[in-house]
Amino acid sequence: DSGSLDHVAYRFEAGSSLSSTISICPNEPTQLMVRGEDNCPVELPIPNPEYYPWDSAPKCLNTSDFCLYTSSSFASGRGISIITTQSTAASLASIPIFTTKQPPVYPPKGHNLYYEFDFPGRGRGVIANTTFHRGDLIFSHTPLLLLDEEMFEGTSKTERNSVAKQAVDALPPATRELFYSQAGHFGTDPVEDRIRTNGFAIKLGGRTYGALVPEAARLNHECRPNARYALDASSLTHRAHATRTIRPGEELTFSYINENQPWASRQAHLRSHWGFQCKCNHCSLPKKQRKESDARIADINLLNMELNTLWSPTTPDLAVELVELCQAEGLHASMEKAYMMTAQRFCAWEDEENTRKYAQLAVENWLAWEKQELASKEIMKAMAKDPKNAWCWGKVWEGGEEF
Numbered sequence: 001d002s003g004s005l006d007h008v009a010y011r012f013e014a015g016s017s018l019s020s021t022i023s024i025c026p027n028e029p030t031q032l033m034v035r036g037e038d039n040c041p042v043e044l045p046i047p048n049p050e051y052y053p054w055d056s057a058p059k060c061l062n063t064s065d066f067c068l069y070t071s072s073s074f075a076s077g078r079g080i081s082i083i084t085t086q087s088t089a090a091s092l093a094s095i096p097i098f099t100t101k102q103p104p105v106y107p108p109k110g111h112n113l114y115y116e117f118d119f120p121g122r123g124r125g126v127i128a129n130t131t132f133h134r135g136d137l138i139f140s141h142t143p144l145l146l147l148d149e150e151m152f153e154g155t156s157k158t159e160r161n162s163v164a165k166q167a168v169d170a171l172p173p174a175t176r177e178l179f180y181s182q183a184g185h186f187g188t189d190p191v192e193d194r195i196r197t198n199g200f201a202i203k204l205g206g207r208t209y210g211a212l213v214p215e216a217a218r219l220n221h222e223c224r225p226n227a228r229y230a231l232d233a234s235s236l237t238h239r240a241h242a243t244r245t246i247r248p249g250e251e252l253t254f255s256y257i258n259e260n261q262p263w264a265s266r267q268a269h270l271r272s273h274w275g276f277q278c279k280c281n282h283c284s285l286p287k288k289q290r291k292e293s294d295a296r297i298a299d300i301n302l303l304n305m306e307l308n309t310l311w312s313p314t315t316p317d318l319a320v321e322l323v324e325l326c327q328a329e330g331l332h333a334s335m336e337k338a339y340m341m342t343a344q345r346f347c348a349w350e351d352e353e354n355t356r357k358y359a360q361l362a363v364e365n366w367l368a369w370e371k372q373e374l375a376s377k378e379i380m381k382a383m384a385k386d387p388k389n390a391w392c393w394g395k396v397w398e399g400g401e402e403f
């Protein structure tokens, strides 16, 4: 599994070049282009240049500062509708992905990497058709809808449903069809139902949005998932990566909730927030194994709390225990953090060999690519090279405020 992130970068590049395999075309593709009949990029018309990248003047809600912005040229004509404030829309429009660059969509159409399948009791899901290694990019797509979470405060349900319907109606026809192809679980208003059943919460520029990415919403929930997702803010793409090796024939899954909860809390959370009774593999374990899992989760949560800061007298052996518990529990996406906290603990206790070992393990198991998380990866890289010069070297907490 080592070096898996480089592998992702390679796959990602391979994906991008595949999608732009053109023999001789007069111009390079940009945001405002779609493929013509000869597969060469052709310009998309701009409906109202004065509002570009938006199609028209924003349509604003009567009772709040929120407005609907649609760009049907976004992502080579896939389009996007965003409900947010005027100033947020202006800062989103300044991301180059809206004007000059193409979002890195992966895999290209017609791929054979995974396929859809009907699972009894869980609806449609997605099955791998190839081997994915830990860290591999599985797909990368742009959202069709972004709904600013703050819009929900101070607006009525009728008003919200009406603007959400307008947002969907404003999308290009094929994209609208893709929106309606999503499952609705609650049997309420068709647009609201699809948003509630399939929306992901994502953070962008300090704000939280409900994002609709139908390709990603095809994945069912599993409390021990084999994939995780995040939004890449610079390209506005929702990217899914493998958290462990996935073999052909295995279902691809995300966790919709915090996985570090005991069985009863996970079930209750999924019922109250998502409206379904979880029938995932981990929740279907026999009672004895379920209890063992719950006990491990309780220990993991305790250790995480103690180890999250060096301002506690916790010794390195407890950090090693955390690593073992996460492994036993199949919390693949948590490994980087567990290794990192263990490296820091050994670093505080001036154990050079083990600091090196666990910092290296953290680097090799790094899954997160968000800017802030990548900064921690760089710290781990430096720690693996030169433990004695790391900030935590010799910093065993003996009470008091600071070192």
Ligand SMILES: C[S@@+](CC[C@H](N)C(=O)[O-])C[C@H]1O[C@@H](n2cnc3c(N)ncnc32)[C@H](O)[C@@H]1O
Residues within 6 Å of the ligand: 121, 122, 123, 124, 125, 182, 183, 185, 197, 198, 217, 218, 219, 220, 221, 222, 274, 275, 276, 277, 278, 279, 280
């Ligand atoms: C985001 S969608 C996932 C794709 C959906 N199965 C479909 O047919 O398009 C979420 C819905 O899938 C079903 N689902 C997903 N994971 C499930 C699980 N672990 N147990 C039971 N139902 C699940 C529920 O009906 C839920 O409302």
